[in-house]
Amino acid sequence: MADDIPFNKSHDLMPGQIDEVMPGVRRVLCNNPGPFTFKGTVSYIVGRGQVAIIDPGPDDAAHIKALLDAVRGETVTHIFVTHTHRDHSPAVPAIKAATGAQVLAEGPHRPSRALHVGEAPRLDASNDTAFRPDRALADGEVVSGSGWTIEAVTTPGHTANHMAYALKEADVLFSGDHVMAWSTPVVAPPDGSMGDYMASLDKLKRRSETVYFPGHGPQVTNAPRFVSYYLLHRRAREQSILNRLGKGESDIPTLVAAIYAGLDPRLVKAAGLSVLAHLEDLVARGAVASDRPTSIEGRYRLTG
Numbered sequence: 001m002a003d004d005i006p007f008n009k010s011h012d013l014m015p016g017q018i019d020e021v022m023p024g025v026r027r028v029l030c031n032n033p034g035p036f037t038f039k040g041t042v043s044y045i046v047g048r049g050q051v052a053i054i055d056p057g058p059d060d061a062a063h064i065k066a067l068l069d070a071v072r073g074e075t076v077t078h079i080f081v082t083h084t085h086r087d088h089s090p091a092v093p094a095i096k097a098a099t100g101a102q103v104l105a106e107g108p109h110r111p112s113r114a115l116h117v118g119e120a121p122r123l124d125a126s127n128d129t130a131f132r133p134d135r136a137l138a139d140g141e142v143v144s145g146s147g148w149t150i151e152a153v154t155t156p157g158h159t160a161n162h163m164a165y166a167l168k169e170a171d172v173l174f175s176g177d178h179v180m181a182w183s184t185p186v187v188a189p190p191d192g193s194m195g196d197y198m199a200s201l202d203k204l205k206r207r208s209e210t211v212y213f214p215g216h217g218p219q220v221t222n223a224p225r226f227v228s229y230y231l232l233h234r235r236a237r238e239q240s241i242l243n244r245l246g247k248g249e250s251d252i253p254t255l256v257a258a259i260y261a262g263l264d265p266r267l268v269k270a271a272g273l274s275v276l277a278h279l280e281d282l283v284a285r286g287a288v289a290s291d292r293p294t295s296i297e298g299r300y301r302l303t304g
């Protein structure tokens with residue numbers, strides 16, 4: 001199903017190794033591989049001497065030490081966070097305590113929509129609900145450091161508070177989990193929103209950056225074209241869902257089994273949430289009706 005996207009899964013970075021991925025940008029891989037994190041979380045260090053860290057990563061002692069070792073003799077002035085999943089932000093308190101840096105992000109964790117009665121955030125264990133930035137950034141806000149300028153780019157969808165960061169001097173974008181070269185991200189309601197996610201992709205496609213540095217895996221090259229593939233992929237999945245609904249299939253487990261043939265069993269739950277994300281978007285657009293507030297247990301049908 002995802003064969004339509006030209007993924008790049010080559011990633012020979014070793015955990016803890018400091019890699020200068022381009023002049024003025026270093027990256028350090030955390031040893032937290034998994035079905036959602038690929039080889040692990042990639043933290044970035046921007047600048048020299050007085051630097052910013054983007055996404056300190058999970059609360060992982062070895063990774064925190066590797067990051068602090070990487071900036072030894074330098075001053076960390078800023079910590080930017082792309083979003084509040086546990087593989088991106090829980091190392092913030094330790095890095096802040098060690099460096100005194102200011103923490104910047106869109107805001108605390110929150111769901112993309114109001115919860116239905118009785119509904120719990122389904123992937124709650126993956127959320128860093130304790131996170132609070134020192135400074136909340138608005139879309140387009142520009143932060144200047146020593147030799148670098150970063151523009152905040154709101155990119156809701158994967159989470160409501162997802163923010164990408166454009167490094168103006170190099171015309172590259174730190175894309176977090178919004179756009180990654182190795183895979184598409186999970187978009188799971190109520191934390192994620194497919195409508196927001198697609199709008200954020202459209203927004204990035206119109207920007208100038210051609211290279212993205214994501215939170216997992218290698219860099220994205222030809223970025224606007226890659227984003228177009230992402231959009232086509234999601235629209236194709238939406239069409240598959242509409243086709244299945246048109247045949248009378250109505251529940252999410254049946255749709256997942258039909259659409260995601262050969263899926264890694266560890267990803268079945270996430271696939272169900274992804275289908276739910278599409279259905280919520282289709283219900284919001286009036287193309288699909290649901291027998292109750294949109295949920296995994298719901299039954300869906302075409303309105304047309």
Ligand SMILES: [Zn+2]
Pocket residue numbers: 083085158177
């Ligand atoms: Zn994430």
